[in-house]
Amino acid sequence: MIPANNIALKSWLPYSEDSDFPVQNIPFGIFQTSDKSPRLCTRIGDTVIDLLELAEAGLFRHLSVEIEVFEEPFLNKFMALGKKSTNAVRNQLSSLFALDQDSSLSGDADLQKVAFHQISEVEMLLPVKVGDYTDFYSSREHATNIGTMFRDPENALLPNWLHLPVGYHGRASSIVVSGTNFHRPKGQMMPADAKAPVYGPCKLMDFELEMGFVIGQPSELGSSISTEEAEDHIFGLCLFNDWSARDIQKWEYVPLGPFLGKSFASSISPWIVTLEALDHFRISGPEQTNPETLPYLKYSGNKRYDIKLEVLIQPEGGEETSISKSNFQYMYWNMCQQLAHHTVNGCNVNAGDMCASGTISGPTPESYGSMLELSWKGTKPLKLKDGSERKFLQDHDTLILRGYGEKDGVRIGFGEVTGKVLPAK
Ligand code: MN
Numbered sequence: 001m002i003p004a005n006n007i008a009l010k011s012w013l014p015y016s017e018d019s020d021f022p023v024q025n026i027p028f029g030i031f032q033t034s035d036k037s038p039r040l041c042t043r044i045g046d047t048v049i050d051l052l053e054l055a056e057a058g059l060f061r062h063l064s065v066e067i068e069v070f071e072e073p074f075l076n077k078f079m080a081l082g083k084k085s086t087n088a089v090r091n092q093l094s095s096l097f098a099l100d101q102d103s104s105l106s107g108d109a110d111l112q113k114v115a116f117h118q119i120s121e122v123e124m125l126l127p128v129k130v131g132d133y134t135d136f137y138s139s140r141e142h143a144t145n146i147g148t149m150f151r152d153p154e155n156a157l158l159p160n161w162l163h164l165p166v167g168y169h170g171r172a173s174s175i176v177v178s179g180t181n182f183h184r185p186k187g188q189m190m191p192a193d194a195k196a197p198v199y200g201p202c203k204l205m206d207f208e209l210e211m212g213f214v215i216g217q218p219s220e221l222g223s224s225i226s227t228e229e230a231e232d233h234i235f236g237l238c239l240f241n242d243w244s245a246r247d248i249q250k251w252e253y254v255p256l257g258p259f260l261g262k263s264f265a266s267s268i269s270p271w272i273v274t275l276e277a278l279d280h281f282r283i284s285g286p287e288q289t290n291p292e293t294l295p296y297l298k299y300s301g302n303k304r305y306d307i308k309l310e311v312l313i314q315p316e317g318g319e320e321t322s323i324s325k326s327n328f329q330y331m332y333w334n335m336c337q338q339l340a341h342h343t344v345n346g347c348n349v350n351a352g353d354m355c356a357s358g359t360i361s362g363p364t365p366e367s368y369g370s371m372l373e374l375s376w377k378g379t380k381p382l383k384l385k386d387g388s389e390r391k392f393l394q395d396h397d398t399l400i401l402r403g404y405g406e407k408d409g410v411r412i413g414f415g416e417v418t419g420k421v422l423p424a425k
Contacts, residue, residue, distance in 0.1 A: 009023055009044075009097055009098060009106075012106055012112075013044055013045065013047055013097065013116075014045060014047075015044055015045020015046065015047070016045065017411075018411060019045045019046075019411070019413075020404050020411065020412070020413020020414065020415050021043045021044055021045055021046075021271075021413065021415075022044070022045075022410065022411065022412065023044055023094065023097045023098050024094075024277065024410055024412060025043075025044075025273065025277050025412045025413070026042050026044075026090050026093050026094060026274070026277060027042060027043060027236070027271035027272055027273045027274065027277065027414075028040060028041070028042060028075055028078070028127065028236070028271070028272050028274070029041050029042070029043065029048075029075075029124055029125075029127050029270045029271045029272065030072075030073060030074060030075065030124070030125045030126070030127050030270075031048055031050075031117075031122040031123060031124050031125060032122070032123050032125060033117065033121065033122050033123070036050070037071075037073075038072075038073035038125055039051065039052040039070060039071055039072070039073075040052065040069070040070045040071075040072065040075065040078060041122075042093055043119065043271065044097060046118060046119045046120070047116050047117070047118065047119070048116070048117045048118070048119050048122050049093075049115055049116060049117075050114070050115040050116075050117065051070045051089075052067070052070040052071050053111065053114050053115035054070075054093075054096075054105070054111075054115055055067045055070045057108075057111050057115075059092065059096060059104065059105065060089055060092060063085065063088045063089060063092060064085075065081065065085050065088070065089060069081065073125070073129075074126070074127065074128055074129040074352065075127050075128050075214075075235075075272060075352075076128060076129050076351045076352040077351070079128070079214065079215075079216035079217075079235040079351045079352070080216060080217065080218060080351035081216075082216065082217045082232075083216065083217065083232055083235075086216065086235065086274075087274075087276060090274060090276065124177065124178070124179075124270035124271075125177060125270070126175070126176065126177040126268075126270075127177070127238075127268075127270055127271070127272050128214055128272070128352045128354070129352050130172040130175045130352055130353065130354045131172060131350045131352050131353050132169070132172055132349075132350070132353045132354070133169070133170040133171060133172040133175060133266070133353070133354045133355075133356070134167050134168070134169055134170060134342060134353070134354070134355045134356070135167060135168055135170045135210075135242060135258075135262070135355075135356045135358060136165050136166065136167040136333065136338050136355065136356065136357055136358040137161075137165075137166040137167065137358040137359075138165050138166075138331050138332055138333040138334075138338065138357055138358045139330050139331055139332065139357070139358055139359060139360050139361050139369070140157075140161075140286075140330075140332040141330055141361040141362060141363055141367075141368075142330075142358065142359040142360065142361035142368075142369060142370075142373070143156070143157055143161055143166075143358075144156045144157060145361060145368065145373045146372075146373075149372075149373075149376070149377055162288075162290075162291055162332075163291060163293070163294070164297070164341055165297075165333035165337055165338045165341045167338070167341075167342070167355075167358075168257040168258055170242075170258070170262060170263065170266070170356075171262070171263035171266075172354070174263055174264060174265050174266065175265075175266045175267075175268060175354065176265055176266070176267055176268075176419070177267070177268060177269075177270050178239075178267060178268065178269050178270055178415075178416065178417040178418050178419070179418055179419070180265075180267065180419060181419060181420040181421075181422050182243070182264065182265040182419065182420075182421070182422065183422045183423065183424055183425045184201045184202060184205055184395060184421055184422065184423060184424040185201070185202050185245050185248065185260070185261075185264040185424070186199065186200060186201050186202070186424050186425075187199070187202060187245065187248040187252075187260050187261070188248065188251055188252065189202065189203070189247040189248055189250075189251050190250070190251040197251060200424075201423075201424035202245035202246075202247050202248050202261075202424075203247055203392070204245065204246035204247040204372075204378075204392045205243075205245060205246075205371075205392050205393040205394075205421055206243070206244045206245070206246050206370050206371045206372050206392055206393065207241050207242075207243055207244070207311070207370060207371065207393065207399045207401075208241065208242035208243070208244055208358075208359040208369060208370050209241070209309055209311050209324065209326055209359060209360050209361075209369035209370070209401055210239075210240040210241070210242050210356045210357045210358060210359060210360060210369070211237055211238070211239065211240055211307070211309075211328050211356070211357045211360065211403070212237065212238050212239070212240035212268055212354050212355065212356045212357070213234050213235075213236070213237050213335050213354075213355050213356075213357075214234070214235050214236055214237070214238070214272055214352065214353070214354055215233055215234065215235065215349045215350065215351055215352065215353040215354075215355070216233060216234065216235030216236075216351055217232055217233045217235075217351070218233075218348065218349060218350045218351055219233060219343060219348050219349050220348055221346065221347075221348040222346045222348075223343070223346065223348070224296075224340070224343045224344050224345075224346060225339050225340060225342075225343045225349070226296070226340055227296075227297065227298065227299035227303075227336040227337055227339075227340045228299070228300075228336075230335065230336035230339040230340055231275060231336060233339065233349065234275050234335060234336075234339065235272065235274065235275070235351075236272040236273050236274040236275055236277075237272070237273050237275070237278065237414070238268045238269045238270075238271065238272055238273070238414060238417075239268065239269040239309075239401045239402070239403050239414045239415075239416065239417040240266065240267070240268050240269075240354075240356045240357070240401075240417070241266065241267040241268075241399065241401055241417055241419060242262065242266050242356055242359070243262070243264065243265050243266060243267065243419070244258075244261055244262055244370070244372075245260075245261040245262075245264070246261070246372055246392070247261075248260055248261035249261030249262065265419070266356070267417050267418075267419040268354075268417055269401075269414050269415050269416060269417040270415070271414060271415055273412065273413075273414055277412050278305055278307070278405060278412065280405065280407055280408075280410060280412070281305045281306045281307060281405035281407060281412070282301075282302035282303070282304070282305060282306075283302055283304050283305065283306050283329055284302050284304065285299075285302070285303055285304045285331075285334055286332055288332075293337075296340060296341075296344055297333075297337050297340060297341060299334070299336050299337060299340075303334035303335065303336050303337075304328070304329050304331055304334050305328050305329065305405065306327065306328070306329050306405060306407070307327060307328035307329070307403050307404065307405045307414075308325070308327055308403060308404055308405070308406065309324075309325070309326045309327055309328060309360060309369075309401065309402070309403045310322055310324065310325050310326075310401070310402045310403070311323050311324040311325075311326075311369070311399070311400070311401055312399075312400040312402070313382075313384060313390060313393070313397055313398070313399060313400075314397070314398040314399075314400060315384060315386060315388065315394070315396065315397055315398075316396035316397070316398075318384070318385070318386045319385055319386070320385075320400065321382075321384040321385045321386075323374060323382055323390075324366065324367060324368055324369060324374060325362075325366060325367055326360050326361065326362045326367040326368070326369055327360070327362060327367070328357070328360060328403070330360050330361060330362045330363070330367070331357060331360065335355070335357075338355060338357075339355065342355070359373075361373055371390065371391065371392045371393060372392075375390070375391045375392070378391035378392065393421050394421070395421055395422065395423045396420065396421065396422070396423075397420065397421050398418055398419070398420040398421075399418070399419055399420075399421075400416055400417070400418045401416060401417045401418075402414070402415070402416045
């Protein structure tokens with residue numbers, strides 16, 4: 001589908017082989033500069049490409065996609081066009097950038113001058129207007145770790161866990177783009193030896209390593225999306241950090257689930273990598289025969305993805321320390337099953353809705369996706385490069401998630417999502 005001959009391209013749009021953004025990626029995002037209002041863009045190497053400029057130059061004219069969708073401050077209207085249109089735009093971009101001097105873009109220096117920007121010179125904005133946000137709990141290793149720590153190692157998974165993708169409705173208003181810092185949340189907590197709850201800044205500040213998927217094509221209220229149809233509705237993916245205040249969460253969550261311990265902030269990476277770009281990294285899923293899943297959750301084909309994930313802590317003014325290496329493949333329930341379950345009762349989805357995977361933990365302690373698990377409830381502090389230790393996150397710590405797929409010499413990445421914990425206000 002995507003031409004592999006990038007040699008000519010590299011002479012006029014340089015990028016390195018290990019970039020997360022080769023010509024095969026073509027992710028979508030929203031940027032602005034001091035001269036340009038927010039609009040759609042893609043990225044190759046460290047070059048951000050203004051899609052409104054390309055549209056106004058007529059490069060998408062034959063695709064019957066209105067120019068207006070490129071002038072939006074969010075991807076929602078573009079994504080809602082559906083895969084047929086958005087893939088046509090993506091394929092047109094692939095040909096524009098993969099062909100040699102015959103491309104109408106490679107020979108047009110004036111257009112390149114107005115449409116190309118260095119990533120360091122633009123501001124990347126929140127790419128989607130998130131209407132609804134749902135967080136799942138679909139990594140078996142993570143759910144087993146939590147069950148082992150807080151309940152019973154013999155019965156770590158609750159009775160429903162292997163029968164359905166457990167999830168909850170999260171808060172959309174506080175989803176922020178990478179680089180947005182936030183203040184340590186305050187709230188109610190119940191210390192272990194106390195007789196009454198206390199109020200104050202949370203002490204057990206944590207992150208959650210997750211991937212988010214964004215809905216493109218909407219569904220109608222009262223109808224369901226099957227596992228077969230799910231990929232038509234999933235526009236693409238991003239890195240997702242579901243910041244968590246563990247002490248607030250522990251006291252409040254019974255019986256209705258997470259509330260203020262989660263809703264103060266969740267951070268996403270600015271580039272939405274399309275499902276099509278990730279096709280190369282599909283892998284088969286786990287056996288789901290013990291117990292056997294219900295028919296509406298059965299699926300065919302490879303629905304998991306081999307995406308390498310890494311978590312790093314950077315103390316104020318210090319260097320980064322890698323604290324975990326995980327993989328998006330550590331999921332028991334895949335995205336298609338999650339979306340089928342989400343809509344099986346007739347609940348509709350809209351363009352821009354965000355669904356997050358749940359914390360992605362692998363089978364070994366080096367691959368756990370939260371401080372809670374990495375420090376095992378604070379009993380095993382992590383050592384950073386500067387010699388300091390962490391059980392949970394401290395004020396002024398920056399937490400970084402990175403992720404990419406790599407296979408047969410092709411690397412397709414998400415870039416990163418960062419956020420810094422500021423002191424409580
Ligand atoms: Mn979560």
